[in-house]
Amino acid sequence: MRTTDPRALDSADPLARFRDRFVPTEPGLVYLDGNSLGRPPKSAIDRVAAITETWSRRLIRGWEDGWLELPLIVGDQLAAGVLGAEPGTVAVTDSTTVNLYRVAVAALDTRTERRTVVVERSEFPTDRYIVEGLARERDLDIRWLHGDPVEGLTSDDINSCFDDDTALLILSAVNYRSAATVDIGAVTDAARAAGALVLWDLSHAAGSIPVNLTSNGVDLAVGCTYKYLNGGPGAPAFLYVRPELQDQLRPPVQGWFAQAQQFEMGPRFQRRAGIGGWLVGTPGIIALTAAQAGIEVVAEAGIDAIRAKGIALTEFAIALLDEWLAPLGCSLGAPRDPARRGAHISIRHPDARRLTRELIDRLVIPDYRAPDSIRVGLSPLSTSFEDVHRGLTTLRELLGGSG
Numbered sequence: 001m002r003t004t005d006p007r008a009l010d011s012a013d014p015l016a017r018f019r020d021r022f023v024p025t026e027p028g029l030v031y032l033d034g035n036s037l038g039r040p041p042k043s044a045i046d047r048v049a050a051i052t053e054t055w056s057r058r059l060i061r062g063w064e065d066g067w068l069e070l071p072l073i074v075g076d077q078l079a080a081g082v083l084g085a086e087p088g089t090v091a092v093t094d095s096t097t098v099n100l101y102r103v104a105v106a107a108l109d110t111r112t113e114r115r116t117v118v119v120e121r122s123e124f125p126t127d128r129y130i131v132e133g134l135a136r137e138r139d140l141d142i143r144w145l146h147g148d149p150v151e152g153l154t155s156d157d158i159n160s161c162f163d164d165d166t167a168l169l170i171l172s173a174v175n176y177r178s179a180a181t182v183d184i185g186a187v188t189d190a191a192r193a194a195g196a197l198v199l200w201d202l203s204h205a206a207g208s209i210p211v212n213l214t215s216n217g218v219d220l221a222v223g224c225t226y227k228y229l230n231g232g233p234g235a236p237a238f239l240y241v242r243p244e245l246q247d248q249l250r251p252p253v254q255g256w257f258a259q260a261q262q263f264e265m266g267p268r269f270q271r272r273a274g275i276g277g278w279l280v281g282t283p284g285i286i287a288l289t290a291a292q293a294g295i296e297v298v299a300e301a302g303i304d305a306i307r308a309k310g311i312a313l314t315e316f317a318i319a320l321l322d323e324w325l326a327p328l329g330c331s332l333g334a335p336r337d338p339a340r341r342g343a344h345i346s347i348r349h350p351d352a353r354r355l356t357r358e359l360i361d362r363l364v365i366p367d368y369r370a371p372d373s374i375r376v377g378l379s380p381l382s383t384s385f386e387d388v389h390r391g392l393t394t395l396r397e398l399l400g401g402s403g
Helices: 006-011 016-021 042-065 070-083 096-108 125-138 155-159 184-193 274-278 285-301 303-328 352-361 385-398
Strands: 090-092 116-120 141-145 166-172 197-201 220-223 238-241 344-348 367-369 373-377
Touching: 006 303, 006 385, 016 285, 042 285, 070 090, 070 238, 070 274, 070 285, 090 274, 096 125, 096 166, 096 197, 096 220, 096 238, 116 125, 125 141, 125 166, 155 184, 166 184, 184 197, 238 274, 285 303, 303 344, 303 385, 352 367, 352 373, 352 385, 373 385
Parallel strands: 116 141, 116 166, 166 197, 197 220
Antiparallel strands: 090 238, 220 238, 344 373, 367 373
């Protein structure tokens, strides 16, 4: 790959046309943070305007127009178009934190004879905090995994956590800091052989890599829609429950959207069957509508093509890092093997916090992750090779390098 010719790479990019599907940034801005908050699709802006008009015209009658089932309608679109899952297995609802807690509690309730929950030390904070709270509430033991800060967890690291006391492993498919991936199918199989469950956090995976939930035999998963799925700030999260477990596991919160005869207003809770029984309260229709637009763009592009573009972008960024930035004190904080890396990279430098602020001042927007990483998100549908080149050129200038 020629590291000096980003325009040629953009010209050859089969997904280049999708960049025009997003609202343009301000002139001169380079956005390299789509793994934190994706850019808004133009269709999302149009859909939100349309649903607002429907709200003003139809008022409460809008619930008769399909709003009630929208979390499951959008869930089916996400399942088929992005997650490689069957219809009736995904609900788009609530937040990732709430879903993680609800699914984890339900999983632990089926393994009451086991007293250990496993999580990685470098896992995303919410996941670790949920585990700590559950351990305190239920008098459980936490088994901490210690993956390499760059390369992540090995198969041996993960397999060693399973014994006859392991109830649940909570694990991200793509590490939020280093972008290190793990083998979803192999980990799921190892857990099942040991009688444990795995709850996958797909927040940095959904829309960036294939996760193939059905073929990988995944039992449980959660994730957000505002990163690579471009659903908007505060967009609803999603949860996945394998069909065989949907009625076997019992969610800890009994909300009226999970009631079998919802508008009968019955005296007792009778949970509806299937994934609908995992809903809780009234969904945010405007936010769901925006998320639906983002999901549809990702599904149209195709997750395999998105994965290929993500690899190409990160390979290009790493080549520039090696050529330009490594001599200036930077190192790669992500796996070099593209098969073990998501769609972002981390550039490590002792003064990463200051450099990130100065990049933002120069209209290059990555983000900082403690202790020493500039995280560069290369969202495949909205990031160009020219964006990567311009962004890392600016970082090189800040470090005192010459063009």
